[in-house]
Structure formats: structure tokens, C-alpha cells
Amino acid sequence: MPTAQVKAIPAIMGEVDLFKALQLLPGVSGGAEGSSNLLVRGGNPDQTLVLMDGATVYNPTHLYGFFSTFNTNAINNIELVKGGFPARYGGRISGIVDITQKEGNMNKFAGEASLGLVASRLLLEGPIWKNRTSFMVSGRVGYLNLFRGPVELRAGSGYTDQYKFYDINAKINHRINKSNRIYSSLYSGQDVGSFLYSQADVDSIGSQQQAKTTTENNIIQWRNTVGSIRWNHEIDKKLFFNVTAFTTIYNLKIEDINNTRIDYLPDGEVKDSYFHYAYTSSINDVGLKVDFDLIPNISHYIRFGASATSHRFTPGVAVIKSSDPALIPGINNSDTYTNEASVYIEDDFSITNSMKVNLGIHGVAYRVGSKTYFGAQPRLSLRHSISKDMSLKVSYAYMQQYLHMLSNSGTGLPIDFWVPVTEKIKPQASHQVSIGAARIINNKIEVSVEAYYKKMQNLLEYKQGASYMDAIQPWYTKVEQGQGRAYGAEVLVQKKIGRLNGWAGYTLSWNQRQFDNLNHGNWYYYRYDHRHDLKITASYEINKRWDASATFIYATGNAVTLGYERAPFSPYISSSPGTDFMHTVLNESRNNFRMPAYHRLDLSASYNFSMWNAKHRATLSIYNVYDRLNAFYIDVDIYRVVPQIKTVSYFPILPSFSYSIKF
Amino acid sequence: MIRVVAFLSIICFLIACEPGNIEELPMVHPKLAVFGDPEPGSPWLVSVSHTIPMFTRTFGPEGVSDATVKIFEGDQLIEQLTCDCHFNDTVSKFKGITNGPVIGHTYRVEVAAGGYETATAHYTQPPIVEIEDFTFEITGIQRSDPNSYIYSVSKTVAIEVTFTDPPGENYYNIALTSRSRKDPSKEDSGFIFLHSDLFEYQTSETQQGQFIDDKNFEGKRVTLKFSTQLRANIFLPLPGQDPAKRDTFATPYLTFSLRNVAKELHEYNRFATSKVTFAPDAEPYLYSTNIENGIGIFAGFSASKRELEYGPF
Numbered sequence: 019m020p021t022a023q024v025k026a027i028p029a030i031m032g033e034v035d036l037f038k039a040l041q042l043l044p045g046v047s048g049g050a051e052g053s054s055n056l057l058v059r060g061g062n063p064d065q066t067l068v069l070m071d072g073a074t075v076y077n078p079t080h081l082y083g084f085f086s087t088f089n090t091n092a093i094n095n096i097e098l099v100k101g102g103f104p105a106r107y108g109g110r111i112s113g114i115v116d117i118t119q120k121e122g123n124m125n126k127f128a129g130e131a132s133l134g135l136v137a138s139r140l141l142l143e144g145p146i147w148k149n150r151t152s153f154m155v156s157g158r159v160g161y162l163n164l165f166r167g168p169v170e171l172r173a174g175s176g177y178t179d180q181y182k183f184y185d186i187n188a189k190i191n192h193r194i195n196k197s198n199r200i201y202s203s204l205y206s207g208q209d210v211g212s213f214l215y216s217q218a219d220v221d222s223i224g225s226q227q228q229a230k231t232t233t234e235n236n237i238i239q240w241r242n243t244v245g246s247i248r249w250n251h252e253i254d255k256k257l258f259f260n261v262t263a264f265t266t267i268y269n270l271k272i273e274d275i276n277n278t279r280i281d282y283l284p285d286g287e288v289k290d291s292y293f294h295y296a297y298t299s300s301i302n303d304v305g306l307k308v309d310f311d312l313i314p315n316i317s318h319y320i321r322f323g324a325s326a327t328s329h330r331f332t333p334g335v336a337v338i339k340s341s342d343p344a345l346i347p348g349i350n351n352s353d354t355y356t357n358e359a360s361v362y363i364e365d366d367f368s369i370t371n372s373m374k375v376n377l378g379i380h381g382v383a384y385r386v387g388s389k390t391y392f393g394a395q396p397r398l399s400l401r402h403s404i405s406k407d408m409s410l411k412v413s414y415a416y417m418q419q420y421l422h423m424l425s426n427s428g429t430g431l432p433i434d435f436w437v438p439v440t441e442k443i444k445p446q447a448s449h450q451v452s453i454g455a456a457r458i459i460n461n462k463i464e465v466s467v468e469a470y471y472k473k474m475q476n477l478l479e480y481k482q483g484a485s486y487m488d489a490i491q492p493w494y495t496k497v498e499q500g501q502g503r504a505y506g507a508e509v510l511v512q513k514k515i516g517r518l519n520g521w522a523g524y525t526l527s528w529n530q531r532q533f534d535n536l537n538h539g540n541w542y543y544y545r546y547d548h549r550h551d552l553k554i555t556a557s558y559e560i561n562k563r564w565d566a567s568a569t570f571i572y573a574t575g576n577a578v579t580l581g582y583e584r585a586p587f588s589p590y591i592s593s594s595p596g597t598d599f600m601h602t603v604l605n606e607s608r609n610n611f612r613m614p615a616y617h618r619l620d621l622s623a624s625y626n627f628s629m630w631n632a633k634h635r636a637t638l639s640i641y642n643v644y645d646r647l648n649a650f651y652i653d654v655d656i657y658r659v660v661p662q663i664k665t666v667s668y669f670p671i672l673p674s675f676s677y678s679i680k681f
Numbered sequence: 682m683i684r685v686v687a688f689l690s691i692i693c694f695l696i697a698c699e700p701g702n703i704e705e706l707p708m709v710h711p712k713l714a715v716f717g718d719p720e721p722g723s724p725w726l727v728s729v730s731h732t733i734p735m736f737t738r739t740f741g742p743e744g745v746s747d748a749t750v751k752i753f754e755g756d757q758l759i760e761q762l763t764c765d766c767h768f769n770d771t772v773s774k775f776k777g778i779t780n781g782p783v784i785g786h787t788y789r790v791e792v793a794a795g796g797y798e799t800a801t802a803h804y805t806q807p808p809i810v811e812i813e814d815f816t817f818e819i820t821g822i823q824r825s826d827p828n829s830y831i832y833s834v835s836k837t838v839a840i841e842v843t844f845t846d847p848p849g850e851n852y853y854n855i856a857l858t859s860r861s862r863k864d865p866s867k868e869d870s871g872f873i874f875l876h877s878d879l880f881e882y883q884t885s886e887t888q889q890g891q892f893i894d895d896k897n898f899e900g901k902r903v904t905l906k907f908s909t910q911l912r913a914n915i916f917l918p919l920p921g922q923d924p925a926k927r928d929t930f931a932t933p934y935l936t937f938s939l940r941n942v943a944k945e946l947h948e949y950n951r952f953a954t955s956k957v958t959f960a961p962d963a964e965p966y967l968y969s970t971n972i973e974n975g976i977g978i979f980a981g982f983s984a985s986k987r988e989l990e991y992g993p994f
Contacts, residue, residue, distance in 0.1 A: 482952075483966040537967060579965040582709050585976045586730040586742035586772065587968070589889050589953040591718045599716075599742045599771045604732060604976065605967045 021069040021093050026557040026567050028622035030641040032134030032676030036096060037078070037086035040115065041552045042569065044508035044523030045100050045470075049546045050576070051616065051650050054079045054086040057546055058100050059472055060504020060529035061112025064423030064436070067445070069116045070204040071189070073244045073264035074109070076301055076436060080183045080209055081136070087207045087242060091130050091141040101452040102399035102413030105364035105378025106309065106321050111417040111448035112302055112475060119203050121191040122152030132678035136162050137183075141389065151192040151298040153216075157185050177672045183209040208241040229281040237273040242266075245352055259310045259323075266303040270435065294339040299435045302330040305358075319331060321378075322363040329356045329421075333437045333493050356386045356438050364397065369469035372403040384420045388666035389441040393418040401446060411468075419446040422478040424493060437493055444476040444499060464512045473501035486608055500533030502544065520556030520567075527551070537608040545609060548574040563627060569620045575613035578652060581605045613652055614665060619643045632681035641672040696752030713745065713800040714977045715792050718771065718946055719981040721784055721806065724870040725752055725762055729792055732976060742774030748794040749790045752777065754786055782806040782981050800975030807941040809983040810851070814843035814904070815937070817989055833912065844939060846895045852947035853940060854982065856890030857909055860934040866925035884973065886923070889954050890938075892947060935989040945971040 025040040037054040040046055045059045055063040058253045068075045070088070078087045099107065099114040107114045120143060127144030141156040160183040162446040187206030214235045220229050253259070274295040282290050306324030314320065331354045345659040364378025400414035420439050439445045476499050484496040503654030506527025513519045529547040532540070550572065557567040581603035588599040622639035642648075649665035711734075717727040727750050730742040746766040752759045760773035780790055789803040821837035844857070891907075944949070952969035970976045 230869070480964045482964055484964050538969070551875075566683045581735065582707050583711070583732045583734050584737075585712075585968060586714045587953050587977075588716065589950070591716045591728065592979070599730065601733070601739075601742060602733070602968070605965050608965065608967060 021096070023667075024090055024096075025556055027619035028567055028569050028639045028641065029637065029674065029676060030135075030620070030639070031136045031672060032637070032639060032674040033085055033137055034090050035085050036088045036090055036093065036117075040096070040098055042521075042523065042555050042571070043098065044510050044525045044551070044553070045468075045527075046098070046113070047546060047551060047573065048547060050172055050329040051667075052084050054084060054152075056113060056115060058113030059450070059470055060502070060506070060527060060544065060547075061448075061472075061474070062423065062477065063425065064421070064477075065110050065112035065419060065474075067107070067110035067114045067447075069114070070205055070244055071117070071119055071201070071246045071264075072171050072248065072262045072307070073246045074264065074266050074303060075205070075244055076268040077240060077270070078241060080207065081162070081181065082186070085137075085207075088117060089139055089141075089156050089158045089185060089186055089187055091132070091139055092119050092154065092189075094118045095564075097411075101415065101450055102198050102376070102411070103397055103415040103417060104376060104399075105380045105395075105397045106323065107364070107420060108360055108380045108382060108395065108417070111419045111446050112472070118245045119187055119189045119205075120154045121153035121201065122189060124149050124152045124191075128681065130678065130680045132583060132676055134676040135674045136363055136570050147192075148189070149193070150217070151190065153191075154187070154189045156187040157184065158186075165209050171532070178214045180214070181209075181211045183207065184378070197258075199250040200210060201246075201248040201250065203246050205242065208239065208480065209478075210237070210239040212237045213476065227282075231279045231281075233275075233277050235273070235275045237275070238271070240268070240270040242268050256314060257310065257312050259308060261308045264303075265305070266301070268302075268436075269300045271298045273297075291341040292339070293341070294337075294539040296337045296463050298332065300330075300332045301436055304328050314399050317368045319366040320363070321366075322361075324361045325359070327358045328437065329358065330354070331436065331438045333358070333435060343486055354386065354438050354440070356420070358385075359383045363679070373528045374401045375399070382418060382420070384439065384445065386420075387441045390422065391439065391445055393447075393617065395446070407459075408455065410453075410456075412451075412453050414449075414451050417448045422446065424478065424480065424497065440494060443478065443494060443497070446477060447475045462513060462515060463650070464510075464514070466510045466512075467507065469507040471501065471505040475502070476500075477502050477531065480655055482536060483510075498533045498535050500531060500536065501531070502531045504529040504544075517559040518556060520554070522554040523552070525551040531564040540607070542608040546578055547577050547580065547609075550574050563625055565626070566621070566623045572615065574651065575615050577609035578611050578613060579606070580611035580652070611652075613649045616648045618646055618648060635678045635680075637676045637678075639676070641674070642669055642672065645671040682728050701712065711797065713748070713792050713794060713797045713972075713977075714742070715790060715800050715802065715919050715972050715975055715977040715979055717784045717790060717979045717981075718942075719788070719806070719960065721780070721782055721981075721983055723781045724779060725760060725775075725781050727752075727762055727775045727790060727958060728772040729775060729790070729794070730772045731797065732758050732975075734747065742771050744770035745794045745797075745945070746770070748773065748775070748792055750775040751791045753789040758844060759788070774919045784808050784983055788981075790845040792975070793832075800972050800976075802945075802972045802979035804943045804945055804971065804980035806981050807851070807943055807983050808847060810853075810941045812846050812937075812985045812987060813843055813846055813902070814841070815987050816841045817937070817987075820908075828954075836911045838909050838911055840909065840937065842907070842937070842939060843902065843904040845902045846875065847941075848899055848900050850899075851943065852927060852942050852944055853893050853895070854890055854938075854942050854947070854950060855893070855905070855907070856938050857907075858936045861935070861942055888982045889950065892951050892954070894947070915975075936982045937987040939986075940982040940984040942982040945969075945980035946978060949980070951977040 024036055025034050027042065029035070029248065030038070030358040032293040035054065037056055040056060041048045047057050049057050049063065056066040057063055058066050067211050068078050075087065079085065080087055082193045097116040103114065105575070122143040124145050126149065129143070130141040134141050137157065137158055137160040141154070143152065143154040145152050160180040162179070162429045185205065187205050189201065189203040194200060215231045218229065218231045220227055244266050246262055248260050248262040250260050251258060276293040278291045279288065305325060305327035307323060309321065309323035312320040333354065360380065360382045362380040365374060366374065366376045368374050376399045378397045380397065384391040394420055395416045397415045401409055401411045401413065403409045412671060421436055424434050450470060450472040451468040452464060452468055456464065456466040458464050479498050479500065481496050481498050504527060506525055509524045510521060512521035527548065529544040530541045531544050552572040555567070555569040557565060560563045583604045584601040585604040586599045588601050590598045620639065620641050621643050622637055624635055624637040626633065626635050628634065646667060647667035647670065650668045651666050712732045714730040714732060715727060719725060729745045729748045729750065731745055733739060744766065746764050750762040752762065760777045760779050762777045763774050765774045785808065787799060787803060787805045791799060791801050793799045807875050818839045819836050820839045823835045825833045948969040952966060968976060971978060971980060
């Protein structure tokens with residue numbers, strides 16, 4: 019997907035987002051409203067590998083998962099793979115997003131700046147040493163707190179929430195000589211959100227007065243740092259290689275700081291109490307990989323390589339400090355060190371003039387504790403051109419994944435944390451077959467149809483009744499492993515040229531899970547099982563100054579668990595006199611209820627002009643034009659005679675304005 | 682262009698086939714709730730209540746005193762239970778007079794009441810798994826300040842139990858219960874913590890003891906280790922009071938039970954005890970039941986027991 023196409027899509031709150039654009043493709047969805055997750059062909063959010071210049075990014079979101087971390091100004095190319103995975107990719111079982119940053123202009127200085135309602139960005143690029151060394155540096159700052167904090171303080175609610183985020187992308191590209199190049203790239207981003215509550219009261223207890231001051235601060239922060247250095251060497255015209263050293267550091271911290279001070283008046287005696295809760299989780303990766311490209315003749319393109327990665331997981335450490343000594347000190351899910359080595363070879367070759375094959379195998383050895391997992395993952399894709407305008411394709415891929423994401427909310431919030439495989443928790447795996455056809459109509463419109471079936475094994479879910487907030491039980495005691503299946507068909511109609519361009523994508527799919535100890539062992543629909551998923555996006559160049567774009571999305575509602583009645587239960591049946599019987603919600607099956615269908619229309623119009631040797635662009639966007647209150651979650655309104663389902667929506671109509679300048 | 686329009690029309694048609702948004706909770710007809718966990722040697726006891734719509738304003742379950750409760754073995758009626766009903770019962774208790782189930786036999790309960798579908802369930806009474814070896818050892822004592830008015834003593838106890846798991850799937854509830862010396866009929870439950878590598882991923886610590894399956898020792902002789910804390914608060918006599926008035930809340934009678942429970946009861950127990958530790962963000966827990974046309978549980982257990990006496994503190 020070209021970045022120009024991403025930028026043409028209507029932006030929410032003036033912020034163009036790469037993952038929101040990818041979600042408009044058939045077979046890809048974000049799951050919950052506003053989420054920047056990428057769920058590919060019925061997969062879980064953790065099953066899509068996100069690579070930036072060859073290094074993994076674990077939680078690529080800002081603003082509680084609402085925006086992806088990728089600054090579109092700094093991106094050169096985006097590749098999304100949904101099926102028929104080439105053997106060079108591994109590590110996830112559902113999808114690959116391979117992002118390449120801009121390399122920097124070798125000849126002249128250039129820049130781009132934009133101003134939006136929630137964030138602004140600046141990109142600078144140019145030569146350090148003309149035609150030899152170039153740089154690109156880009157930064158983005160979010161300032162939601164500039165608006166919300168003061169407003170809430172003035173409202174006198176006692177609550178203030180603050181939010182800020184930033185990210186920096188940088189790349190240096192140096193051409194040593196004709197056959198050697200060095201690329202160095204860095205990404206760093208951080209989010210900090212806090213909810214501060216303070217209250218001061220004076221109470222009378224008998225004749226004594228006491229002044230009570232309570233402050234509570236809930237803080238969530240996460241940081242991603244991804245860096246890589248790549249040496250590109252051309253041995254001869256037929257063989258070249260890349261050696262890449264990379265590192266990824268991801269940290270999450272959730273804190274609850276609660277302080278209470280009581281002044282007994284007029285005695286002057288002061289009593290302080292406190293409760294501090296801190297939860298941290300992190301992943302550190304360091305690795306090295308080498309990738310060879312060999313072109314022995316016109317019929318073959320062979321890729322092969324190897325990589326080694328060392329992972330350090332800190333799945334969750336909760337520390338509790340309290341003035342009440344009776345409270346437990348928390349839990350320490352100890353660090354887990356794992357090592358991963360992989361090799362691959364693939365050949366893209368022609369059998370006949372009309373038939374091309376990509377055949378390969380990806381092998382992995384993954385060491386955790388005293389156990390080593392081995393995996394051989396065969397890959398095959400075949401493409402047959404029936405005519406100049408029409409082709410057929412078939413593919414099969416076996417994929418394995420050696421880490422899981424424990425998801426409680428499924429909204430892409432960073433509280434969905436990453437855990438490795440262990441000696442007992444097995445790696446995820448998938449088998450996927452797909453068959454499709456593509457046709458170009460009148461050299462203008464591309465139509466493609468693809469059907470797929472994916473079987474997933476060793477998926478991870480929380481046990482029934484488990485809570486991520488439970489600071490007593492280690493994570494591995496709270497999980498179940500099971501299987502999944504997803505199948506369906508995708509249609510994509512795309513027009514890339516002309517004043518009117520865009521695409522319509524439709525997916526008809528089924529997506530189910532089965533765990534022995536969930537839903538009584540029966541298959542159930544996954545939370546994001548969307549029977550119908552339709553996305554239409556179009557851009558129209560009205561004239562040289564004005565252009566407009568529109569996006570429409572329709573998706574079947576998410577599946578959630580909802581009880582319709584209450585039932586008595588007791589942990590003591592015969593031993594009690596009966597007073598221990600209580601009522602509980604009668605949940606008879608998992609994800610038994612469908613939230614209302616999701617649909618939304620976004621529009622935008624841009625005015626382009628040149629001034630001061632620069633190109634200017636002013637854009638007005640309207641998100642959710644007809645103010646559809648799409649359900650973020652559902653609740654039951656108990657204050658009615660007949661209880662009604664209440665949908666809670668976070669995203670009403672949202673007009674926004676952004677301004678950018680390119681020089 | 683015609684093809685594109687046709688394609689979009691087909692999709693719009695498919696989307697139009699989706700059911701409309703549901704804004705009211707589906708109204709469901711109340712079902713009978715039936716509870717019974719029979720044990721050989723004890724008379725039949727079945728409690729009956731009913732479900733209610735989601736937000737009916739009520740304080741708790743209510744009994745169904747006009748129900749008819751029958752126990753069958755095959756098609757043969759074993760006993761019709763009679764209601765030991767009282768005003769405002771949270772559940773209506775139906776009792777029998779015979780000696781309850783026999784090991785290895787399959788029983789069916791049938792509960793009928795006006796306004797409800799007849800609820801039924803069946804199960805096979807599991808065998809007793811004998812305790813072959815048992816040790817109970819006090820390994821530590823912690824005492825609070827003996828000069829305080831409330832003097833508390835805590836004893837750490839190590840327990841080892843050995844038994845042979847019968848062939849096939851078996852499910853166990855291992856519990857330690859205590860009875861007051863003053864009123865031995867009054868039973869309470871004590872905490873028991875299971876320490877064994879075999880159960881790294883499935884231990885649950887509840888007041889109803891441990892609920893485990895035999896996946897890790899199927900058909901084998903196994904020794905399991907437990908530990909527990911026995912606590913007593915001893916109230917010292919107030920100044921001027923008779924020193925003999927020193928009161929203790931020690932619980933001198935203990936019963937260790939190794940219960941072989943029917944699979945259905947195992948599932949229900951895991952559900953019912955998990956509800957006790959419900960957290961607001963917790964994953965949904967499905968109601969576990971084996972009652973057809975109703976909810977609840979009707980499945981038994983057979984226990985092997987060790988009576989213990991310890992104290993005074």
C-alpha cells in the first residue's frame with residue numbers, strides 16, 4: 019500500500035493512521051471500535067508480526083491503542099501479507115506487516131510538517147555527504163492534555179486526566195562504495211496517561227472535627243524502542259546479502275498511588291496512610307540476522323538466510339506498598355530468558371511461462387528453560403496466468419509462533435500483555451490454505467477473489483473467572499490452551515488510476531474457538547467473528563486545488579457473553595441449611611450475544627496550494643458523519659421496567675482539521 | 682461498471698439479511714433449579730429453587746415447595762421425597778428416608794412443579810477410594826503476645842495422604858472440615874493448600890478444599906502432600922473474671938475427606954467455588970449444570986475419611 023494512498027483516507031482527529039488504513043482491506047479488521055489492532059483472517063491481535071526495518075515492534079499503538087505508532091511521514095513502504103507467506107517470514111501465524119522507513123534524500127534537504135488537533139509532526143531529510151550519506155529524522159508529539167486537563171479542572175469534578183505521547187523516527191543511509199551500504203534506523207515512542215483524583219473534606223465525629231485529604235493517581239505508561247543496523251553487500255550481480263543487528267525494548271508500567279491524610283482538629287494530630295500498586299511488564303530482544311538474495315538465472319530468485327534472537331520476558335511484576343502491613347507485597351513473575359534460532363530458504367521460480375511457484379521452508383529452534391521446541395514450516399504458493407488479464411493462485415502455509423498475548427479486554431490496550439511459551443505452554447501454530455483469482459478489467463479496475471481456511475492450534479485464553487488484576491496467581495496458572503478455525507472469502511475491487519480511485523473490499527467469514535475448559539468444551543464464535551465486513555474507500559480529485567475522499571465501513575457486531583437470567587447456586591449443597599444459596603448471572607454459553615452491527619461514514623476535503631516554495635495542504639475531516647453511536651461495549655440498563663441493552667459508544671461525530679506543509 | 686454495481690448490490694443484500702439490533706433482553710421462561718450431591722449412607726436430599734429474569738428485584742433465591750421430587754433407578758421409582766419446607770426458605774429441601782445411593786448404580790432425579798418444565802438429571806455413584814496411608818504432623822507454632830486480651834495461636838500442619846487411583850477418569854474433592862467441641866453437629870470448612878508438582882497448573886485454594894482430576898496419576902498409587910494453618914483466638918479472662926472462663930475458639934474435631942466425585946459434580950464445584958472469588962474484570966464463568974430443562978446439579982460423591990482430634994491450643 020503506497021503511503022500516498024494512506025494519506026488520502028479521511029483522518030480521525032486530523033491524524034492519518036497507517037493501521038486504520040490497513041484495516042480497510044478485506045480480511046483485516048481492528049476488532050473493537052477505534053482500535054489499532056490488526057486482526058488478519060480470523061487471527062488474534064498478537065498473531066500479526068509488525069516489523070520496522072527488520073526489527074519487531076510489540077505494542078505499536080499510541081493513545082490507549084487508538085493510533086498506531088507509525089508516523090506516516092517517515093514511512094517509505096508498507097507490505098501486508100495475509101496468506102501464502104514466503105519462507106523468509108516467521109514468528110507469527112496470521113499476518114505480517116513489514117514497514118520500511120524512508121532512507122533520506124541523498125541530493126537535497128526537504129521537509130514536511132503537519133499540525134493536527136491531537137498531534138503535530140515534523141520530518142526533515144537530506145544529504146549529510148551528497149550522494150553518499152543521507153539522513154531522515156521525524157518526530158511527533160501528542161498533546162491531548164493541553165485541552166482536557168484544564169477543562170476538567172475548571173469543571174470541578176475532582177478528576178483530571180492527562181495524556182501525552184511522542185515518537186521519533188530516524189535513519190541514516192551511507193553508501194560506502196558501489197557494493198556496500200550501511201543503514202541505521204531507530205524508532206522510539208512513549209505514552210503516559212494519568213487520571214488524578216483529589217478530594218478534601220471536613221467531617222465531624224462527635225465534638226471532634228477531622229480534615230481528610232485523599233489523592234489518587236492512576237498512571238499508565240509504555241515505551242517502545244526499536245533499533246537496527248543493516249549492512250548491504252553486493253557480492254556480484256547475482257548474489258547480495260544483508261546483515262542486520264537489531265534490538266527491541268518494550269516496557270509497560272501501571273501504577274495506582276493512593277494517599278490519605280487525616281488532620282484531627284484542633285488537636286493537630288495527623289494520620290497518614292498510603293497504598294501504592296505498581297505493575298510492570300517488559301520484553302527485551304537482541305538479535306542478528308543474515309539474508310541472501312541469489313538470482314542464478316532468469317527463472318529463479320532464491321532467498322535464504324538465518325537469524326538468532328535472544329528474548330527476555332518480564333511477564334508481570336506487581337509490587338504493593340501499603341501503610342497496612344496486612345496487605346500482601348504482590349507477585350513477581352520471574353524473568354524468562356528464551357533463545358530463538360531460525361533458518362529459511364525459498365525459491366521463486368517459473369515452471370512454465372504462465373506458471374510461477376514460490377516454494378520454501380522456514381525452520382525454527384526455540385529454547386525455553388530446559389526445553390527446546392523445533393519447527394519445520396513448509397510454504398508454497400502457486401500463481402497461474404490464464405491470460406494477460408486474469409490469473410489464479412493457490413497457497414499453503416504452516417506457521418508457528420513462540421509467544422502469546424494474554425488479552426483480557428481485547429481492545430488493544432497495553433494491559434493485554436505478552437508472555438512466552440514455557441515448558442508446558444506450547445507454541446501457537448496455524449495451517450492456512452487459500453485459493454483465489456484476479457482479473458484486470460479494461461486496464462482500470464482490478465478485481466480479486468480469494469477463499470481461505472485457517473486452522474489454529476495452541477491458542478491461549480484466560481481461564482473462566484480469571485482476572486489479570488489478580489496479583490496472587492502467576493499468569494501461567496490462569497490460562498487455557500485450545501484451538502481455532504477461520505474460513506471465508508474476500509473480494510477486492512480496486513481502481514488505482516484516474517481522478518476517482520479507491521477500493522471496495524468485502525469479506526464473508528466464520529471464526530470460531532474451542533478450549534476443553536471453556537464453553538463446556540464446545541466450539542464458540544470468537545469475539546471478533548464478523549460474518550459480513552464491507553469497506554469502501556474512494557478519493558476524488560476535483561481539480562488541482564481541491565480533492566475529497568470518503569470511507570464507509572460496515573461490520574457484523576462483535577460477539578459477547580451475556581446472561582439473560584439469574585440462577586441460584588451454592589458451593590455448599592447438602593452441608594448447609596440453605597442460606598448459602600445465592601444468585602449469579604446464568605451464562606449458558608460463551609459469546610452468545612451479538613452487539614449491534616457497526617457502520618460508519620467518514621468524509622474529508624483538502625485544499626492544496628503553493629506558497630513560499632512549499633506545498634501546503636489544509637484538510638477538513640469528519641469522522642462518523644451521520645453520528646452512528648457504534649457500541650464500544652454493552653451494558654444492561656437496570657433502571658427500566660423491562661431491562662434494555664445499553665450500548666456505550668466513545669466515538670460520535672468528530673470533525674477535525676489538519677494542516678501540512680511540504681518543502 | 683455494471684459488474685461493480687451488481688457486486689455491491691449482492692453485498693448489500695447479504696448485509697440486509699442480518700438480524701436487526703436487539704434492544705431488549707430476550708425474555709426467558711423461568712427454569713427449575715435442582716441441587717443434590719448424594720452420598721452413600723445418607724438419605725436422599727434435593728433442594729429446589731428456580732431461575733429469575735435478569736433484573737427482577739429480589740433478595741435471593743426462593744424455594745418451590747409444591748414441587749414433586751422423585752428418584753429413579755432405571756425406570757423403577759426408588760423414592761418420592763417429601764418437602765421439609767419452612768416459610769421464606771431460600772431453597773425448598775426435599776428429603777428421603779432410605780439410605781441414599783449405592784456405589785456403581787445409576788440414578789435419575791425428576792422434579793416437576795406447576796409452571797415449569799419437568800427437570801431431570803442422572804449420574805452414576807462413584808466408588809470410594811480408600812485412604813491407604815495418612816500422616817498429620819504439626820510442623821510449626823506461631824503465638825501472638827500472650828499478654829494481650831486476644832491471644833492467637835497458629836499451627837502449621839503437614840498432611841500426607843496415599844491412595845490408589847482406580848482405572849478410568851476420576852475426580853477428587855479433598856477437604857479438611859472442622860467441628861466445634863461444644864456443638865459437634867456444626868460443621869465448618871478449613872483451608873487446605875495442596876503442594877505437589879503434579880498440580881502446578883490446576884491448584885485452586887478454596888474453602889471447599891481442592892478439586893483435582895487424575896490426569897497426572899491415572900490408575901497409579903499416589904502420595905499427595907498438603908499443608909494447612911490451624912488457628913485459634915483465645916480470649917483471656919477480663920480483670921475480676923474467673924480464670925476458668927478463659928474461652929477458646931479452637932476446633933478440636935477435624936475430618937479429612939478424600940471424596941471421589943462424579944464428573945458432573947466436579948465441574949459444578951469448580952464453577953460454584955470460582956464464583957466466590959469473582960473479580961469485576963474476570964472472564965465470564967459459564968454455569969455448569971447436568972440438569973435437563975433446568976439448572977443446578979444432581980450428582981454424588983463417595984468419601985473416605987480420617988477423623989482427627991487435636992488440641993487444646
